[in-house]
Amino acid sequence: MPHDHDHTEPPSDLELRVKALESLLLEKGLVNPDALNAIIETYEHKVGPKNGAHVVAKAWSDPDFKQALLTDATSAVADLGYMGRQGEHLTVVENIPSVHNLVVCTLCSCYPWTLLGLPPVWYKSAPYRARAVSEPRSVLAEFGTELPESTGIQVWDSTSEMRYLVLPMQPAGTEDWGEARLQALVSRNSMVGVELAKPASTLAQRDAES
Amino acid sequence: MKKFPGQPLEQDEPVFREPWEAQAFGLVIALHGQGAFSWDEWATALSESIRAAQEAGDPDTGETYYQHWLAALEKLTVSKGLSAPEEMAARKESWKQAYLATPHGQPIELKPAK
Numbered sequence: 233m234p235h236d237h238d239h240t241e242p243p244s245d246l247e248l249r250v251k252a253l254e255s256l257l258l259e260k261g262l263v264n265p266d267a268l269n270a271i272i273e274t275y276e277h278k279v280g281p282k283n284g285a286h287v288v289a290k291a292w293s294d295p296d297f298k299q300a301l302l303t304d305a306t307s308a309v310a311d312l313g314y315m316g317r318q319g320e321h322l323t324v325v326e327n328i329p330s331v332h333n334l335v336v337c338t339l340c341s342c343y344p345w346t347l348l349g350l351p352p353v354w355y356k357s358a359p360y361r362a363r364a365v366s367e368p369r370s371v372l373a374e375f376g377t378e379l380p381e382s383t384g385i386q387v388w389d390s391t392s393e394m395r396y397l398v399l400p401m402q403p404a405g406t407e408d409w410g411e412a413r414l415q416a417l418v419s420r421n422s423m424v425g426v427e428l429a430k431p432a433s434t435l436a437q438r439d440a441e442s
Numbered sequence: 443m444k445k446f447p448g449q450p451l452e453q454d455e456p457v458f459r460e461p462w463e464a465q466a467f468g469l470v471i472a473l474h475g476q477g478a479f480s481w482d483e484w485a486t487a488l489s490e491s492i493r494a495a496q497e498a499g500d501p502d503t504g505e506t507y508y509q510h511w512l513a514a515l516e517k518l519t520v521s522k523g524l525s526a527p528e529e530m531a532a533r534k535e536s537w538k539q540a541y542l543a544t545p546h547g548q549p550i551e552l553k554p555a556k
Binding site for chain 1: 457458460462464465466467468469471472473474475476478481482484485486488489492496501502503504505507509512515516519524525529530531533534536537538541542543544545546547548550552
């Protein structure tokens with residue numbers, strides 16, 4: 233059957249809306265095309281949870297840094313080169329045996345982008361935004377995270393000015409590990425607070441397999 | 443492990459699902475970087491757009507997040523006087539016509555504005 237080649241099927245309405253906006257803003261000089269491409273490239277490929285894992289592993293292995301981080305996280309991470317583009321402040325909340333921290337943004341999706349990249353789909357969903365506050369323990373259970381009854385859960389609601397990063401508890405048996413090795417135990421989810429850091433055995437197993 | 447209801451939990455999920463999401467995202471960061479609006483104004487616009495979508499029946503499971511993002515961007519662009527709804531609608535139509543007028547496989551170019 234002959235295929236009609238004299239036109240191109242227009243993309244979806246959403247795509248057309250973005251193209252319209254983008255072409256108008258570029259034309260008016262309100263957005264610089266190189267800056268736009270650089271931003272997309274950065275968020276697609278360069279920022280991600282590795283930055284946050286670096287911060288957490290350093291806090292585990294360097295008590296002075298940990299103290300600085302808990303006192304003024306914005307400056308402490310800026311010293312490592314991680315600076316928020318939106319001028320937001322960062323607070324690092326430490327998990328301890330009696331308190332587990334969980335981060336949410338109930339209104340939209342404020343998130344420490346510089347340290348964790350862009351938020352996963354579930355973080356942006358209405359069920360998580362509502363239930364993290366109303367029933368945090370059952371949300372944690374759905375991520376496979378069971379906490380002792382004696383551990384309280386503190387929920388932190390992010391805003392455009394204040395973002396939170398959870399400092400998970402350092403897994404047992406990793407006290408003499410170096411920073412690079414520790415980083416592998418720090419998942420994105422553990423820094424949002426829906427999971428714990430991975431146990432030392434995950435790396436031991438990986439070493440045994442390789 | 444039980445999944446959070448209806449939500450993918452993959453560690454390596456793509457940051458953007460489709461190119462238009464990346465473009466819409468980048469435009470907001472770029473406009474903010476140029477001082478077109480404060481980040482607080484953006485967060486307010488985005489939460490309003492999410493709330494409006496929920497009220498209109500959107501399940502708001504995170505899949506439609508960039509649709510809310512785009513709606514907030516359009517609204518803020520208008521309220522900041524950077525564009526107007528008519529201008530955006532006309533430009534959208536021009537793009538559509540450009541697609542329809544371009545043979546398959548050729549690059550799509552917008553005709554100079556009238």
